[in-house]
Amino acid sequence: MCGLWWRQLDSKGVFFMQGEQEGIVIAVENDLAKVKTSRHSDCENCGSCPGNTAMVLDALNQAGARPGQRVLIRVAEVSMLRSAFIVYMVPLFAIFAGIMLGGYVAERLALTPGWFQVGGAILAFAGSAYYIRKFDRSAKQNIKMQPVVIRILQE
Numbered sequence: 517m518c519g520l521w522w523r524q525l526d527s528k529g530v531f532f533m534q535g536e537q538e539g540i541v542i543a544v545e546n547d548l549a550k551v552k553t554s555r556h557s558d559c560e561n562c563g564s565c566p567g568n569t570a571m572v573l574d575a576l577n578q579a580g581a582r583p584g585q586r587v588l589i590r591v592a593e594v595s596m597l598r599s600a601f602i603v604y605m606v607p608l609f610a611i612f613a614g615i616m617l618g619g620y621v622a623e624r625l626a627l628t629p630g631w632f633q634v635g636g637a638i639l640a641f642a643g644s645a646y647y648i649r650k651f652d653r654s655a656k657q658n659i660k661m662q663p664v665v666i667r668i669l670q671e
Contacts, residue, residue, distance in 0.1 A: 535591045538669065541581045542572065549577040549665050551589055575663035586670040591663045599661070602651050607644040614640025 539553030552572050573589075581587045618636025622629035655661045 535596070536666075537589050537591070537663075539587055539589055541577075541583050541585050541587055541665075543583055544577060544581065547577055548574045549581050549587070551575050551587060551663070551665065553589065573663055575665045576659065577665050579665045579668050581665050581668050585668050587665045588667040588669055589663045590666045592660070599651075599655065603648060606647065607641055610640040610644035611637045614638070 537553050539551035541549045542552050543550040550572055551574075552570055554570055575589045579587060614636035615633045616636075617640070618632035618634070619629040621636070622632035625632075
């Protein structure tokens, strides 16, 4: 089971990447299918998910797949890139901004900046963690960001 990436034009005529991945449906609940699929090289390099050979994801079941069927799922790379940026870069930028803000506050109060910078970094990181949690909840509700079962490959 390998992934295939290809380019497609979006509604504004801009190219974006689409990913297709094969998997096996292990359960169906309402309009969602739980699909077990192998990781592609991007997932193996990331390593943030537990396990190293397979993952189970919820995909919109537009093809009407049933448990045991081999299917093709599609994920827009725009969603993956945006999610990766938010999860990895937002906390980093927040920590940097917290350090800078803590230093600024200490300077205005004419105090030693060390503890203010540490406190600013901790508060900014906590704020970014809260934002990521809200983003994760909204992403689960956003149909554009969810994987989609597009075709049944084998019964």
